[in-house]
Amino acid sequence: MNKTMDRWLTLRLPLAVMLIFTMFPFYWTINTAFKMDGDIVKRPVEYIPTAPTIDNFVIAWSNVGFATYFKNSLIVGVSTVALVLVLSILSGYALSRYKFKGKRAFMVMLLCTQFIPRAMLIIPLFIIFKNLGLISSPLSLIITYAAVEIPFTTVLMSGFISNVPKELEEAAMIDGCNRLQSLRHVVFPLLVPGIVATGVFTLIYTWNEFLLALMLTNQQSKFTLPVGLSYMMGEFNVNYGALAAGSVIALVPAVLLFVYAQKHLVSGLGGAVKG
Amino acid sequence: MSAPSNVNTARRAHPFEVHEKKRKKINWVPYLMIAPSVFIVVAFLFYPIGTVFYYSLFNYDLSAPYYNGFIGLENFKEIFTADKTFLPSLLITLKWVVSQVGLQLVFGMAVALLLNQTFKFRGVFRAAAFIPWAISGVLASVMWSLMYNEHMGVLNDLFMRIGIISESKAWLSDVSTAFGSIVVAELWRGIPFFAITLLAALQSIPNEMYEAAKVDGAGRRKTFFFITLPQLKNTIILTVLLRTIWEFNNVDLIFNLTGGGPAESTTTLTMYIASQAVHGSNFGYGSALTVVSFAILLIFAVVFLKVTKYEKEEAER
Structure with a gap:
């Protein structure tokens, strides 16, 4: 009892x-x-x-502009993920497989970025992209998000690559593969779970980021979902039904991705925090 | 990388130790591999940070370019002597960060301990508990504003049924409730982060330690304070530090739920900077505010690590 x-x-x-x-x-x-x-x-x-x-969903999707916001978020998200994955696989591989001068400095640099307040970036990045003529271009967001995410994903990726035994690669090379071939045929297949996890985390970040997107976009046709939602909340006469429906539209992909990647999360984040 | 001359016999034998053996010849491959990442991080993180310090010494107003130019420390002088929002915003920032990090730590620990027990459908409960982590600040703002709203919100109805309040309240536009309301909404999103990291750390504590404690007759409370907590110390310190910096800079919810109001009662320093950047146009002044907030964070981080005697070696494991 x-x-x-x-x-x-x-x-x-x-x-x-x-x-x-x-x-x-x-x-x-x-x-x-x-x-x-x-x-x-x-x-x-x-x-x-x-x-x-389901009227609210129809209104949100076609009248309010969530179809556009969704498309913009998707473009920015997928491009950022692609860029981040390529760059962090390269740098992660260098970190886990090579000894080279300046490696420690590179690691320290990556660590330092974690302490840069994101809000510090909004003014200077606005000025930089204004000078480059890239305000309201998805490119400005893709580059910025990649820069913010790469330090973390590089460390994550080098961890995943270190888990692939070096000997497998050496064996492939002795069998006549060059490094690129062994990377493609031996390392890459074993990395898929890690790549998926990294991609999902990057996608969730780009899907959710607000302040930089707000600062670097000034045309409604280029808004991502968070900026679109925020814009709609700030309107004088808020259509609550459509706002809620828009949230559900923005919510579903994030939740699905999360549920999918959830298992990697505890081990992944735990490892990252511990160093 | 694909140069065939690279793939000689010596390399095949020891593909990873080329550099070790021939010290004089530099292997450029790793440098080429990190180059794109280094470029993007330097050009779009470090360089912008550098320019903030530069612009903070300027008058840089997009709407009134005739007055633009070097003004030395004038911006800083104005912040500390004439700015009526700056000092109150510091106090609000302190309130915001302490309440967020403190409560997230306590509740996050509770959730982690809860989810570390064994029970049916644990995986489902864990996923459910962590979901708000994946929800953006803006989405969380919308969801909570739909509940807080004076006319259509559900909280007024629920609280009136229970008898906590007698008439509808405008939670977000009343000075007495606005701050508390955004704190609760942000907690909803923040607790999962602590729960996840603490749960991961809990799982790494060897079971033998608990068994030994049991043999020694330690109760639940003693086990927690003498085994669990000390084992989690480094995780807690690092998570608290990262989270403090993060919450200090986090404005998504404040921006969308209250916009810093009513009567600036929710304007944290970062919220002030964000509204300066988004609505105002003097980037020089905004940059100076940014420099001040950076200095505050830096001092905090150094003092925090000193005071908590964070063990570096273990962190670098």
């Missing part, structure tokens, strides 16, 4: 509280997204929509 009591107090009750706190905002956003305009402000509150509708 005492044992069951204990189990309730230390496990089930706290789990329930945690779950309600975590899940309630999702529930309420989805609930609002499926309600008609009049039902959203109706009192008493409808905890389950009596007349569910």
Whole structure:
């Protein structure tokens, strides 16, 4: 009896509280997204929509511009991931497989970037991209996001590469592969899980980043999802139903990616924090 | 990299030790491999940071370019003597960072300990608990604003049913509740980060230590304070430091939920800089504010690591 009591107090009750706190905002956003305009402000509150509708999604997608925002986020996200993966595989490989002068300096440089306040970058990057004529171009965001992410993904990637036994590569080279071939046929297939994890984390970052995107974009047709959502929130007459529907649209890919990559997260982040 | 002369017999025998053996000949391959990363990081992280210091000594106003030019330390003088937002914003920043990091640590630890127990569907619960980590600040702002809203928000309805309040409140535009409201919303998003890192660290504590403690007759509380906590010390210190810097700079929620208001009661220093950068146009002054905030963070980080006696060797493992 005492044992069951204990189990309730230390496990089930706290789990329930945690779950309600975590899940309630999702529930309420989805609930609002499926309600008609009049039902959203109706009192008493409808905890389950009596007349569910998908009108809000249609309005958000085609009238408000979420189709455009979604496309922009996708372009920026996918390009950044591609750039980050190529560069961090290269530099991660150099870090884990070669000894060279300046390696330590390179590592220290990567570490230093983690302490650069992101907010410090908004003014100078705006000036730089203004001079380059790249304000409102997806290129400015792709480059900036890559610069922000590369230090972390390089360290992550060098860890993954170190886990691939050197001997496998040496064996391939003795069998006549050159380094590039052994990289492609031996190392790369074993790296796929690591590459996927790195890509997912980069994609989630680009999908969510707000302040830099806000600063470096000044045309509505180039807004990414966070900037679009923020713009919509700031409007004088907020259409709450469409806003909620837009959030759900932005939410779904992030949540799916997260659930997919979640297993790598605990080990990956734990390793990164420990150094 | 693909030059055939590179692939000689000596190299095949020991492909990774070319540099070791022929000390005089420099192997350029690793340098070529890191070059693109170095370039992008230097050009778009370090160089911009450098220019902030440079611009902080200038009047650099896009809307009034005739007055642009070198003005020495004038910007800094104005910040510390004439600026009516700066000093209050420091206090609000302190409140923001301490409440966020403190509460995230406590609740994150609770969640980590909770999810480290064995029970059915643990994987599902873990995924559910961590999901807010993947939600952007803007999305979290929208979700919470839909709940806080005076007219359509659900919190007013819930609280009135329970009897906590008697009439609808405008949580985000009332000076007495605005700050607390954004703190709760940010906690929702921040607790998972601590929970994830602490859970990872918890899993690395060898089970034998707990078994030994059990044999010695230590209870739950003693086990926590004498085994778990000391084992987590370095993770906690580093996470707290990183999180402090992160929350100091984090404005997504403040920007979208309150915009720094009402009556600047939620204007942290970074929020002030962000609104200067986005709405104002004097980049010189904004840069000077940025330099000040950077100095504050730097001093904090150095003092923090000194005071907590963070063990470097172990961190570099």
